[in-house]
Amino acid sequence: MAYLITKENIKNLLTDLIKLKAVFAPKKDAEDTVLFGKLSSSSEWHGDALLTHTTAKDKVYLQSETFFKIKRNKSGVTIEDGPEPEETVIFGCRPCDARGFDIIGKLFNWSNFVDEYYTKRIAKTTIICISCEKPESTCFCTSFTKGSPVNETGSDVLLTNIKDGKYLAESITDKGRKLIGDNSKYFTEASKADEEAKVTFKAEAEKKIAKKLDLAEVKRKLEPAFESVYWDTVHLPCVKCGACTFVCPTCYCFDITEKAFDNINSVRVRSWDTCMNELFTRMAGGVNPRTDTKKRFRQRFMHKFNYHVDNFKEELCTGCGRCIKACPVSIDIRKVIEEIR
Amino acid sequence: MDKELQEIIKKLLAEKKVDWAIGYEKAYDELSTRPAFVQDANDTARLIFNKYCINNLGLYLTKFKKNKLAVVCKGCDIATVFELIKEKQFSRENVVVIGVACEGVLDKKTGKQLEKCENCRVKQPKGADFTVGTGKDSAAPKNFLDVVEFEKKSSKEKAEFWNRQFEKCIRCYACRNVCPVCYCPDCFANRTMPEYLNKNVDAEENKLFHMIRMQHVFGRCTDCKACDTACPVNIPLTLLTKKLAKDAKELFNYESGADMDVLPPLSTYNEADSESDIL
């Protein structure tokens, strides 16, 4: 079902939602950083930026998730679970971000392996996504089968600014339908023309994205490229920080550690990890199968465009281009995979 | 200017004076450049220098220790090279410094000129083996006005300010990894015995990381702004690195990378050092 909602009413909707749930939306701070922050008022929503500096991934897949707390004493051990997730709305993310949830979600529900922390959180999260009108120079979502500035995968509700101040609101999932139903006073039914306007919107928005990669070709080239000399030089500028992976909507690697307070109290925490970090593969005995930058650098691309495709029939990338912008040495993921030899 | 730069590097590579040359090349759009590694004398045409060449290439010197390198340096980057030589990370003979005159560089995220370029006294590079172009140095010395302004805040305000900053921090370690003097083989942040820093990412733990990193680079940091510009969430690390520069100058009259014969301030002492604050 499609509806219409005015910008005014979006704000009203936000105001209502804030009272009931934790609402995260792009917020701009004094340093001009735009991040998903918890709204205390709808006016804090900063809708002007296309992409936030980091994704909304961390609102569902927390950067540090406390599994449980352990208390020890002479008589034994008591275990206390980490905090329960609250009802959450992610508002104003982009289709590429939303699609990230879809990709990670599949991983965290891979055959019998269900990650209860992620599953519990995503079940309580409603994602309201806004289609993109104008891409940035780093955008390349259209390279992907499902990728588009108006793609709905991963979203519960998709908003598209079809004419000034009027948004076409499409409910994608039950969660989305429920949200619109619960707040129906702000929505009006959309006409056929409105839905057609979205088609035009889509065509124009997609046209503006200059870069389109042939990912099938990339996959074909990557498969035999493990030992390629290409990697010997392409990694050289990389400083092996984790900026690319931490701003990525699809990177999901983690580490589980226990913070011990002098053997009496401790907490077990899952934190994001990055394949760029040397510690990522270093084992307790000191052996490290990925000893140098080259191997770690290669892993990132192999994983995203080769191994993950083998397992899930889709790339571990949504084309948001954040890694390109976040990279301190401006490594361009598009260029790297395009030029593979 | 690019032509001249390319010719110098071409000659160095052709004559086997260096194994690698590190310079800049165009990146994904008109506003971005990235480090370029050139090994082949016929491959120098991609090297450029412009106001978007923000990276401090001195960073790579510690990663290529075994090679003879030519490195393109803005005047300010040369301080890094000297500091690293002082810290015995490589020898002067193994690096050819190609200084490029610079009129200031722009932050790719904001499009604005870096604050450090305003009162830059090394627009004309000093101490290089080759110099390309001529630059006009600023007459005014580096000022610490923003740091002084920040210092006026109460400790509570400062703590709140940093708390807000470090809440943003995602601990991607871009700041550390682009820092030319953060070359430790195994950073304290990676240690588990003892565990100086927990993997848990929260404002307090993030702040601990930055406090220790800043302490570790005191008297060695050249205030090159690499960390500040690398931060994907715009944490104003410049407020910290500039503070380090200010303290080094005020407390120990030390400027990193300036004088090859003076030891870093914490590696030495003077019997007449001040102790006004000691009970």
Place this chain on the structure above:
Amino acid sequence: MARIGVFVCHCGTNISGVVDVSRVAKYAESLPGVKVAVDYKFMCSDPGQNTIIDAIKTHNLDRIVVSACSPRMHELTFRNTLERAGLNPYMVEMANIREHVSWVHSDNKELATEKAMKLMEMSVSKVRRSEVLTKMFAPIEKRALVIGGGIAGIQAALDIAAAGYKVVLVEKESSIGGRMAQLDKTFPTLDCSACILTPKMVAVSQDKNITLLTYAEVTEVSGFIGQFEVKIKKKAKSVNSKCIGCGVCVTKCPNKKSLSDFDGRLGPRKAIYTLFPQAVPNVPVIDRETCTFFLTGKCKICEKVCPTSAVDYTQQDELITEKFGAVVVATGFDIYDHSSYGEYGYGEIKDVISSLQFERLISSSGPTEGHVVRPSDQKEVKNVVFIQCVGSRDESKKRPYCSRVCCMYTAKQAMLLKDHYPETQSYVFYIDIRAAGKNYEEFVQRAQNDYGVVYLRGRVSKIYERGNKLLVKGADTLSGAQVEIEADLVVLANGLEPRKGAKEFSQLFHMSSDQYGFYNELHPKLAPVETAISGVFVAGCCQSPKDIPDTVAMASATAAKVCAIFAKEKMEVEPLIAGVNQLTCSGCETCYNVCPYSAIEMKDKEVKRGEVRHVAEVLESVCKGCGVCVGACYSKAVDLKGFSERQILSQVETATMPITNS
């Protein structure tokens, strides 16, 4: 998991009168890893220690915390207790709940008890991270190197040799003897310097344990206590071992263009020369910079006259490398160069001479054969003015220190002059008379009372030449009068300063020196002959100005220290020292720069297979465990055993945690 025993001491009522010791023990029992916690009246008593030993055996404990008094008091006691129980002695930590709790927090027993619990808990945290440490042993090369053949070096060499150890004595001149050989007589006994010195010089040359290397210099030093490796340059003497010391070559040498430094440049010196007649070894050397043959290729008279064909023009400098277990540095002093004193004529007035020049003038083996005559016209003298504190106690010349010997030698010189020439009159300008020493004050009194030396308290403002006399203008501050003395000769009491090149020399050993260049002793009171470098000792005036008896005493002290090292089969090394994890070392040399003991060595080493890196290494027998390197290392590659990062961090964490489970 650790098995920790906690023992809480009452110390009679010293602790238990304030601290609820049973509560402390009870709290200890609740801590993970603590298998047993007991309190007892006197933990340090025999029954107390036995309680610990029994508990170790019963509960199979591997770590112990004793909550009692200061570790400075009883840490050793309890280390021994552990050793007796068969545990590693370093597995004990003390929590100081007496000096730091009960005695200072008696105003609030509740808070005192809580603090005692916390301190105990901190020690439990620390001991949990303690490591087994064992004493180490290092080999000792039982040979000593003595540098400098003055009286200090001679005495040190003789004493070490007397104990049966081998000594190499290195002297840069062609003979040993040093400054003392230049002196005529010595205070306060006025016995002849040569008469007491030469027997010792001969003893050196005859001692089978002593190898004498004259005309030689130390050029490079590496290694550390027990294992120094020293490069010594033996300069070409141009005279070989066939020389019997007959001296014909010296007599026949036609080249007397040079002045003798030994004689204060008051007399000539041949191109082939011995320093002085009683030189040891009595072998002349050729100064190749002045020798006619070496300059022009012609002459060779010495070769012709030598009865034993000992002259060898082809000799080359020779570099030898030797190993030593300990080093005595006795490189002596120079006298202050008075040419910086404008009021005394910038060193340009011929008849204003230095005290050492006076010694040579009055010495019967000196250039004038003991006749005190004016250098300008060789006439005998009548009125002589002595001026003290030249380059001593003078802030303007950056020599604020007292040279300690000038007051005494000035009195001596004035007395000797009167003995030789009863008609002469001496005047001494002084600031204060410093005559602290056995029979010293009496000596100066004798100069004034029995020898009629006139002492004037004040400074000389100007010395003029008038006719063939010197007009000395000064103030007598005691009478307030201006004084003007017409003198034939002015003798300056030049102060003592470090040898030229002392700074460079100290760097060979990484020794530190003070702002003047005198070598620093390890501790000004309690370690006056040791240096910060283990196994390197200092004797004589290279450390600070001093007289002969003090120098000899100091030299003997260094010998005792050297012998104490050599007396052991192997060197025992305390295990509480620093260690480098070379895998994490970044080779920045920060530790190398800050180590007060030069206990860090930088090496290019293969730290991982195929990965050679510039890394630091701790010289275990040199490190004293101060931990300055640990505080300075930002790569966190250095750590200190017994006070490791893990231990201290765990203490910090425990200290900042609230008391749990109580």
Place this chain on the structure above:
Amino acid sequence: MESKVKEINIVGFLCNWCSYAGADMTGLGRNIYPSNIKVIRIPCTGRMDPMMIIEAFHNGADGVLVSGCHPGDCHYTEGNFYWRRRYPHLKSLLEHFGVDRRRFHASWVSASEGKKFAEVVKKVYAEVKDWKDNG
């Protein structure tokens, strides 16, 4: 609001040779001082790793005191000179991060200055308390 005595937690790092012995002397002289300080013994102030102080504040210490030998008295001759350089820099940096200057102190206490040690702790306690109470 006045903070309770108990709530103030000060970590003291004392060098073994002078200040720790000085604190022992305080005990011998029965000079009373606030019990809030918890002492960690280190061989020398030169061993003082600035990280430990940062960690102490991170862990929630209200105050930190580092005390060593007077300049020139260092058992290891120069350890305290290095500390004397680290201290002002660290204090200034911590202050920049919002750690109030009243919370971090250094002192010279010799083995004979038992009374002085008590005075130093009282002073540090007063400063930390002032910070806690008045911000």
